[in-house]
Amino acid sequence: EVQLVESGGGLVQPGGSLRLSCAASGFTFSTYWMHWVRQAPGKGLEWVSRLNHFGSSISYADSVRGRVTISRDNAKNTLYLEMNSLRVEDTAVYYCARPLVNTYNDENPLAFWGQGTLVTVSS
Amino acid sequence: IVLTQSPGTLSLSPGEGATLSCRAGQNVATKDLAWYQHKPGQAPRLLIYATSIRATGIPDRFSGSGSGTDFTLTISRLEPEDFAVYYCHQYGGAVFFGGGTKVEI
Numbered sequence: 001e002v003q004l005v006e007s008g009g010g011l012v013q014p015g016g017s018l019r020l021s022c023a024a025s026g027f028t029f030s031t032y033w034m035h036w037v038r039q040a041p042g043k044g045l046e047w048v049s050r051l052n053h054f055g056s057s058i059s060y061a062d063s064v065r066g067r068v069t070i071s072r073d074n075a076k077n078t079l080y081l082e083m084n085s086l087r088v089e090d091t092a093v094y095y096c097a098r099p100l101v102n103t104y105n106d107e108n109p110l111a112f113w114g115q116g117t118l119v120t121v122s123s
Numbered sequence: 124i125v126l127t128q129s130p131g132t133l134s135l136s137p138g139e140g141a142t143l144s145c146r147a148g149q150n151v152a153t154k155d156l157a158w159y160q161h162k163p164g165q166a167p168r169l170l171i172y173a174t175s176i177r178a179t180g181i182p183d184r185f186s187g188s189g190s191g192t193d194f195t196l197t198i199s200r201l202e203p204e205d206f207a208v209y210y211c212h213q214y215g216g217a218v219f220f221g222g223g224t225k226v227e228i
Contacts, residue, residue, distance in 0.1 A: 045161070045167065110214075
């Protein structure tokens with residue numbers, strides 16, 4: 001059974017930093033692209049970032065580019081999101097998600113999601 | 124690619140049908156369009172991908188259609204568990220979600 005478990009969320013002051021983790025199990029983690037998606041309170045889903053199997057192809061949403069870094073450790077089956085210079089508008093539940101199938105180019109829907117971890121940016 | 128969903132909210136009763144729209148700012152390949160259901164406190168759930176293919180375990184009252192810039196999710200007869208927020212998602216190349224449609228009782 002595919003499982004994705006996020007952790008690392010919490011309360012942080014504006015300008016602060018946080019590192020989110022997503023522990024994966026039930027599939028061969030190293031063969032899949034992985035994504036982060038967030039949902040701010042009362043708002044819709046917003047795609048944040050993704051990276052390929054080896055971390056050599058990465059993309060970010062304009063809203064976070066330059067402030068967050070996605071990475072992965074295939075030996076630990078873990079996905080990360082390092083968040084810096086956090087803003088109030090980064091307050092959201094952050095989900096990691098896995099595509100439906102393992103492909104070279106990631107043109108895939110997101111079939112498996114974690115339960116999310118809440119990041120609150122507030123003074 | 125901007126995905127505009129309408130209406131923002133649909134107020135319906137169990138047993139009624141629902142038609143949700145997703146309009147793209149430019150052409151989207153039919154292979155690159157998905158729909159998700161999202162309930163509070165839960166992970167989003169993939170319903171439909173490649174415009175019209177139901178994901179594993181999704182009941183056949185859910186169906187998707189469309190092409191080009193106009194896509195539709197249809198729920199033929201609403202069950203109590205179908206009241207939720209629905210999102211369309213473009214995943215070919217760049218990744219974007221629509222703003223969502225809330226289906227409420």
